[in-house]
Amino acid sequence: MSVGVLAAALVAAPSVTELDSAVTAVHRGGELMGVISFAASGALVAVRKRLDLFGMVVLACATALGGGIVRDLLIGRTPPAAFTDLTYLSASIVTALILYFIAPSRRLTKGPLEIADAIGLGLFCVTGTVIASSAGVGAPTAALLGMTTAIGGGVIRDVLSGEVPSVLRPDQDLYAIPALFGAAATATLLHFDVYAAWTGLLAAAGAVGFRLLARHYQWHAPLARHARD
Amino acid sequence: MSVGVLAAALVAAPSVTELDSAVTAVHRGGELMGVISFAASGALVAVRKRLDLFGMVVLACATALGGGIVRDLLIGRTPPAAFTDLTYLSASIVTALILYFIAPSRRLTKGPLEIADAIGLGLFCVTGTVIASSAGVGAPTAALLGMTTAIGGGVIRDVLSGEVPSVLRPDQDLYAIPALFGAAATATLLHFDVYAAWTGLLAAAGAVGFRLLARHYQWHAPLARHARD
Amino acid sequence: MSVGVLAAALVAAPSVTELDSAVTAVHRGGELMGVISFAASGALVAVRKRLDLFGMVVLACATALGGGIVRDLLIGRTPPAAFTDLTYLSASIVTALILYFIAPSRRLTKGPLEIADAIGLGLFCVTGTVIASSAGVGAPTAALLGMTTAIGGGVIRDVLSGEVPSVLRPDQDLYAIPALFGAAATATLLHFDVYAAWTGLLAAAGAVGFRLLARHYQWHAPLARHARD
Numbered sequence: 001m002s003v004g005v006l007a008a009a010l011v012a013a014p015s016v017t018e019l020d021s022a023v024t025a026v027h028r029g030g031e032l033m034g035v036i037s038f039a040a041s042g043a044l045v046a047v048r049k050r051l052d053l054f055g056m057v058v059l060a061c062a063t064a065l066g067g068g069i070v071r072d073l074l075i076g077r078t079p080p081a082a083f084t085d086l087t088y089l090s091a092s093i094v095t096a097l098i099l100y101f102i103a104p105s106r107r108l109t110k111g112p113l114e115i116a117d118a119i120g121l122g123l124f125c126v127t128g129t130v131i132a133s134s135a136g137v138g139a140p141t142a143a144l145l146g147m148t149t150a151i152g153g154g155v156i157r158d159v160l161s162g163e164v165p166s167v168l169r170p171d172q173d174l175y176a177i178p179a180l181f182g183a184a185a186t187a188t189l190l191h192f193d194v195y196a197a198w199t200g201l202l203a204a205a206g207a208v209g210f211r212l213l214a215r216h217y218q219w220h221a222p223l224a225r226h227a228r229d
Numbered sequence: 230m231s232v233g234v235l236a237a238a239l240v241a242a243p244s245v246t247e248l249d250s251a252v253t254a255v256h257r258g259g260e261l262m263g264v265i266s267f268a269a270s271g272a273l274v275a276v277r278k279r280l281d282l283f284g285m286v287v288l289a290c291a292t293a294l295g296g297g298i299v300r301d302l303l304i305g306r307t308p309p310a311a312f313t314d315l316t317y318l319s320a321s322i323v324t325a326l327i328l329y330f331i332a333p334s335r336r337l338t339k340g341p342l343e344i345a346d347a348i349g350l351g352l353f354c355v356t357g358t359v360i361a362s363s364a365g366v367g368a369p370t371a372a373l374l375g376m377t378t379a380i381g382g383g384v385i386r387d388v389l390s391g392e393v394p395s396v397l398r399p400d401q402d403l404y405a406i407p408a409l410f411g412a413a414a415t416a417t418l419l420h421f422d423v424y425a426a427w428t429g430l431l432a433a434a435g436a437v438g439f440r441l442l443a444r445h446y447q448w449h450a451p452l453a454r455h456a457r458d
Numbered sequence: 459m460s461v462g463v464l465a466a467a468l469v470a471a472p473s474v475t476e477l478d479s480a481v482t483a484v485h486r487g488g489e490l491m492g493v494i495s496f497a498a499s500g501a502l503v504a505v506r507k508r509l510d511l512f513g514m515v516v517l518a519c520a521t522a523l524g525g526g527i528v529r530d531l532l533i534g535r536t537p538p539a540a541f542t543d544l545t546y547l548s549a550s551i552v553t554a555l556i557l558y559f560i561a562p563s564r565r566l567t568k569g570p571l572e573i574a575d576a577i578g579l580g581l582f583c584v585t586g587t588v589i590a591s592s593a594g595v596g597a598p599t600a601a602l603l604g605m606t607t608a609i610g611g612g613v614i615r616d617v618l619s620g621e622v623p624s625v626l627r628p629d630q631d632l633y634a635i636p637a638l639f640g641a642a643a644t645a646t647l648l649h650f651d652v653y654a655a656w657t658g659l660l661a662a663a664g665a666v667g668f669r670l671l672a673r674h675y676q677w678h679a680p681l682a683r684h685a686r687d
Contacts, residue, residue, distance in 0.1 A: 052399040054406070054450040059397070069303075074527075076536030078305030079361075083370045132537075141541045155618075160384075162393040164620040168517070170510040177512070221512040224505040224558060275626075276682040283634065283679040284626040298532075307534030308590075312599045329682060389613075391622040 025197075030123035030204065035088045037116030038124075039064035039095035042157045044109060046096075049161050053100055059157055060096035061089060067152030071128050071145050075135040114215060121175070122208035125150035125182040126200050130190065139187040146183030151176050170223055174214035177221075182207025254426075259352035259433065264317045266345030267353075268293040268324035271386045273342065275325075278390050282329055288386055289325035290318060296381030300357050300374050304364040343444060350404070351437035354379035354411035355429050359419065368416040375412030380405050399452055403443035406450075411436025483655075488581035488662065493546045495574030496582075497522035497553035500615045502571065504554075507619050511558050517615055518554035519547060525610030529586050529603050533593040572673060579633070580666035583608035583640035584658050588648065597645040604641030609634050628681055632672035635679075640665025 042063030046056040065082040072080035082088055128149025133142040151167050154175075158165040166172050185203040189195040213219070271292030275285040294311040301309035311317055357378025362371040380396050383404075387394040395401050414432040418424040442448070500521030504514040523540040530538035540546055586607025591600040609625050612633075616623040624630045643661040647653040671677070 046397075049393070050399060050452070051393075051397050052450040052452050054403075055397040055399065058405075073302060073531060074537050074541060076305070076534070079303050079364075079366055079370060079374070083303060083373055084366065086369055089373075135537075137537055137542065140544055141537060144541055144547075145537070159388060159617060160394060160397065162391070162620070164507070164509075165618060168504075168509050168513040168618065170508060170513065174512075176516075221510040222558075223510050224508070224514055224561070278622070279628060279682070280622075280626050281628040281679040281681050283632075284628065285682055287626055287634075302531060305534070308532050308593075308595055308599060308603070312532060312602055313595065315598055318602075332682070388617060389623060389626065391620070 030201075031088065031127050032091060033116075034120035034123040034127075035064040035091050036095050037113070037120040038067075038153050039092035040099060040109075040113060041117050041120075041154070042092075043096040043099045044113065045157055045161055047099070047103075051161075053096075056100055057093055057096045059160060060099075061092045062160055063153040063157040064092040064095075065089065065153065066156035067124060067128065067149040067154075070152040070156075071132060071149040074145060074148070075132055075137065077131075077135060115212070118178075118208050118211040118215070121150050121179050121211055122182055122204040122206075124153075125179040125207055126186045126204045129183045129186040130195070130200070133187065133190050139191045142190065143180065143183040143187040146186060147176060147180045150179035150183070170220065172220075174219045174221065175211065178207045178210035178214060181210055259430075260317065260356050261320060262345075263349035263352040263356075264293040264320050265324050266342070266349040267296075267382050268321040269328060269342060270346050270349075270383070271321075272325040272328045274386055274390055276328070276332075280390075282325075285329055286322055286325045288389060289328075290321045291389055292382040292386040293321040293324075294318065294382065295385035296353060296357065296378040296383075299381040299385075300361060300378040303374060303377070304361055304366065306360075306364065344441070347407075347437050347440040347444070350379050350408055350440055351411055351433040351435075353382075354408040354436055355415045355433045358412045358415040359424070359429070362416065362419050368420045371419065372409065372412040372416035375415060376405060376409045379408035379412070399449065401449075403448045403450065404440065407436045407439035407443060410439055488659075489546065489585050490549060491574075492578035492581040492585075493522040493549050494553050495571070495578035496525075496611050497550035498557060498571060499575050499578075499612070500550075501554040501557045503615055503619055505557070505561075509619075511554075514558055515551055515554045517618060518557075519550045520618055521611040521615040522550040522553075523547065523611065524614035525582060525586065525607040525612075528610040528614075529590060529607040532603060532606070533590055533595065535589075535593065573670070576636075576666050576669040576673070579608050579637050579669055580640055580662040580664075582611075583637040583665055584644045584662045587641045587644040588653070588658070591645065591648050597649040600648065601638065601641040601645040604644060605634060605638045608637035608641070628678065630678075632677045632679065633669065636665045636668035636672060639668055 039060040042059040042061070043056045045063075046059040049055075051059065065088055068088075069080040069082050072078065072082075125146045127146075129142045129146030131149075132145035133139070137145070155165040155167060158167075167175050182203050185206060186195065186200060189199050189203060268289040271288040271290070272285045274292075275288040278284075280288065294317060297317075298309040298311050301307065301311075354375045356375075358371045358375030360378075361374035362368070366374070383396060384394040387396075396404050411432050414435060415424065415429060418428050418432060497518040500517040500519070501514045503521075504517040507513075509517065523538075523546055526546075527538040527540050530536065530540075583604045585604075587600045587604030589607075590603035591597070595603070612625060613623040616625075625633050640661050643664060644653065644658060647657050647661060
């Protein structure tokens with residue numbers, strides 16, 4: 001659907017109102033995809049940690065909604081959207097339940113999940129930056145909050161399951177940097193007033209591509225000296 | 230005292246103002262009981278983790294006040310009540326000090342503590358829902374925030390002591406579900422405008438009973454598939 | 459520089475405006491020193507935990523900015539100063555980068571770092587109390603928030619690196635108590651309207667001295683009974 005909206009935006013030279021609602025539709029669709037893929041990642045961590053169905057649901061919700069909740073707290077939007085618009089909460093719970101009942105093997109889910117996670121990362125860093133910016137903060141602050149939205153849920157997932165956040169671990173390919181890249185691109189688009197559905201999707205696609213390349217070529221941040229010697 | 234207030238409310242067909250102050254008294258008494266039992270649970274975890282007196286005090290305060298602080302942040306009530314009304318903070322510190330000096334054996338405290346914890350859970354999910362609702366959020370949001378109030382302190386206690394939150398662990402009997410039950414009942418009462426001291430206490434009693442039954446009969450959420458095979 | 463400002467404040471019997479700007483300058487200088495020393499402590503923990511450069515930067519920022527972010531959330535100052543005034547964020551990142559490139563040995567950095575950390579602790583508990591107080595909370599609340607500012611970053615650092623917060627561990631010399639002492643002294647000064655650049659610095663110096671004495675003489679809180687027997 002978001003591709004259709006994008007095509008319409010490109011072809012039809014739409015009015016501002018149409019563009020706004022197109023942007024909104026893209027955001028909703030994008031956030032929903034991000035929520036579902038992050039919820040799946042949380043639920044599968046719960047399976048790996050041998051938690052129960054309730055643990056699957058909670059880790060799914062924390063991963064999918066945690067970044068947005070932190071962002072909303074930081075910009076003073078209370079109660080956070082995750083508590084008032086229950087679409088995302090419901091989507092997270094349903095995702096966890098589906099994974100509970102079909103119980104796919106890790107081998108089958110690894111590839112698709114990592115792509116879904118990359119898409120979630122790309123979409124969340126864009127929508128997070130847009131939402132932070134609409135709260136009136138400056139461009140650098142909006143970009144930082146966009147990155148926080150994208151990586152915050154995963155950090156909460158890892159802290160709750162008793163592990164050092166994967167975003168900090170040296171065996172993790174670049175993850176936060178692609179999110180920061182997408183958020184910074186979005187903040188730049190907003191700053192120069194050229195943000196629209198399709199430029200926003202371009203920024204998201206850039207972040208997704210960056211993340212997938214980092215995974216494929218195993219780009220790492222350099223280890224700290226002490227650990228190298 | 231709260232029972233006396235409840236009886237008075239039942240017998241005397243009190244005016245709205247009297248009911249309001251009765252509700253307030255029940256809330257204060259209930260929150261205080263919840264605070265003390267949660268503080269005791271935090272302090273005893275500190276003993277088990279071989280922390281010092283300061284660790285006992287901090288874990289007691291975090292367990293007793295953490296859920297309410299998170300709830301207040303989420304509804305934008307800043308600074309949180311725990312920082313402005315120092316009754317609860319003082320009660321937590323005194324509880325930790327008493328447990329430090331009398332140092333009861335684990336065998337003696339296990340049973341009473343679990344009952345106290347269930348009572349705290351039941352009371353917090355009701356008062357948390359009422360407070361969230363009075364901030365103007367809808368019924369489902371209020372119920373979610375009520376559950377968060379009831380289980381949040383325990384999650385913070387476990388994260389600070391370096392463990393996976395007990396609410397997520399598969400060896401834990403149902404804990405969050407009774408809290409959600411009490412919170413949902415309270416939100417329903419509020420929604421249909423029939424919340425009063427005694428209906429609120431009924432909701433709390435339902436949650437407490439549910440929790441104690443879950444403990445006695447060891448009701449668990451089902452394990453994730455992967456872990457069952 | 460802050461010493462020069464202090465001297466000027468003492469010598470010149472300055473007007474209220476001059477004093478205010480002197481206080482502000484002391485605060486800025488003090489916060490910056492605190493930020494740098496806390497960032498260094500976070501970055502060195504990342505080295506010890508064998509994280510990569512990105513982990514060093516994130517732990518440096520979390521340690522240096524975490525306490526202030528928590529304080530700002532608790533007093534409803536959103537977005538937190540750490541996200542809007544990027545001086546402190548930049549200082550944290552630069553500190554982590556410098557430590558990455560010079561990679562000093564642990565033996566060389568241990569002593570200076572502990573002194574820097576004590577200075578950060580002393581300055582943060584004072585500035586945190588002043589900022590909380592300026593948000594209109596009472597003196598005890600301001601003192602609690604000041605202590606939270608001073609110790610919060612370290613707690614976040616330890617939780618993110620998968621450890622029980624050092625402030626809770628029994629092998630840790632008194633840390634939060636000196637911070638509470640400095641915060642309470644500051645709140646008292648503010649309450650009696652005798653807070654100024656030099657009295658604030660005295661309170662900070664008292665907290666720093668208390669902390670360094672606690673380290674030198676290994677003052678501990680007493681262990682919980684269970685652990686002593």
